[in-house]
Amino acid sequence: MFDKSRKAFPATKNGLFLAHCAISPLQQQAKESAMAFLEAMAAGGIRELPPFFNLLPKFRQKAGRLLHTDAANISSTHNTAEALCLIANGYPFVAGDEIISYVHEFPSNHYPWRLQEKKGVKLILLADSNPLQVKNCDGPLGWSMEELERSVTKRTRVVAISHVQFTNGYAADLQELGAFCKNRNIDLIVDAAQSLGSLPLYPAECNVAAVAVSGWKWLMGPFGTGLLYTSQELRDKVELTMAGPTCMQQGLEYLDHHWNPYSDGRMFEYSTQSWEHVAAMNGLLDGVFLKYSMEDIRREIFRLQDIFIHHLDQDLFRVLLYPDAHRSGILAIIPPIECDLLAARAARRGVVLTARYGFIRIAPHFYLRDEDMKKAAEILNREAGR
Numbered sequence: 001m002f003d004k005s006r007k008a009f010p011a012t013k014n015g016l017f018l019a020h021c022a023i024s025p026l027q028q029q030a031k032e033s034a035m036a037f038l039e040a041m042a043a044g045g046i047r048e049l050p051p052f053f054n055l056l057p058k059f060r061q062k063a064g065r066l067l068h069t070d071a072a073n074i075s076s077t078h079n080t081a082e083a084l085c086l087i088a089n090g091y092p093f094v095a096g097d098e099i100i101s102y103v104h105e106f107p108s109n110h111y112p113w114r115l116q117e118k119k120g121v122k123l124i125l126l127a128d129s130n131p132l133q134v135k136n137c138d139g140p141l142g143w144s145m146e147e148l149e150r151s152v153t154k155r156t157r158v159v160a161i162s163h164v165q166f167t168n169g170y171a172a173d174l175q176e177l178g179a180f181c182k183n184r185n186i187d188l189i190v191d192a193a194q195s196l197g198s199l200p201l202y203p204a205e206c207n208v209a210a211v212a213v214s215g216w217k218w219l220m221g222p223f224g225t226g227l228l229y230t231s232q233e234l235r236d237k238v239e240l241t242m243a244g245p246t247c248m249q250q251g252l253e254y255l256d257h258h259w260n261p262y263s264d265g266r267m268f269e270y271s272t273q274s275w276e277h278v279a280a281m282n283g284l285l286d287g288v289f290l291k292y293s294m295e296d297i298r299r300e301i302f303r304l305q306d307i308f309i310h311h312l313d314q315d316l317f318r319v320l321l322y323p324d325a326h327r328s329g330i331l332a333i334i335p336p337i338e339c340d341l342l343a344a345r346a347a348r349r350g351v352v353l354t355a356r357y358g359f360i361r362i363a364p365h366f367y368l369r370d371e372d373m374k375k376a377a378e379i380l381n382r383e384a385g386r
């Protein structure tokens, strides 16, 4: 049912790509849509712009469909850190408020919260727990709901956590976490850089207040694209900390300087965007993520991972296989030799994968084939065993 053809995914001719958690090959329709915009701009600049005026509204609609929410809750951004800074810096924190996060978050979901310490806000970091009871492993393994529960106080305002941890693929159970936060009147802010495009994510159904995403991983978009989901309730609380022409309702009336920002997602789109990037995002949403269901994409990714596991030499490798509610597109494995060495050897055999903190991350997207997974496992067995 999936179009896995070389025409749809030309990068498959260059080897076996298992690094969709890093920087993905640009999806074909994304590339074509961006090129069409660039060609028009090269031909005539502003004269050629009118047919593209609907790029941003279309993007918000399409991203809204993907997240099962209204277009009004979507903003176009450039990366995860920018989106989280817009939320964190504008959040009505007062001295003594508390934010809970996890000690091994990606920097984009750490520093925006650290900035709040200047206001006297306390950042509490959950320790690493070991949900799979992995022995003899120094790498990050996950965080626990029990510690989160113990860490909440009357002053907890925000829980800031990744949907999927970049190091090991440990996924938060957003249904459980969202219900937990709702009962305690805490805003749940989610970094979904490692999930959107590989796992279903419906923030309103899980009581998530904001979701920040990078576009070049599982969405296979251009480097420097992102999106932000915010609930209306969150936007009602958050002050603007970045402002310019495009977040104001007077739009092209550039000499009308009334303070009149939008109250929907456009409030965070402070100034000129990269329209070729927005065109690319529309292309990949049409070409892949609105064409197939996210449930089917997740199922296919897990199926491909299972084939890989089946062919992997379990005497050589340890596999971090979390229960389904905590499983993701990233399958972390612990090799018997140094990770960087194995990744370099695999690269020489045409297999692209990434190493992080003692783990090799196997991150296949749905368009890979069964034989690719078998081949990848066999190459790793051979390269780790010699």
Ligand SMILES: Cc1ncc(COP(=O)(O)O)c(C=O)c1O
Binding pocket: 021, 022, 078, 079, 080, 081, 082, 106, 108, 109, 162, 164, 165, 166, 191, 193, 194, 213, 214, 226
């Ligand atoms: C969990 C997570 N968040 C965010 C990012 C990227 O952040 P940014 O979009 O700010 O570059 C990554 C990249 O590896 C990531 O793994």
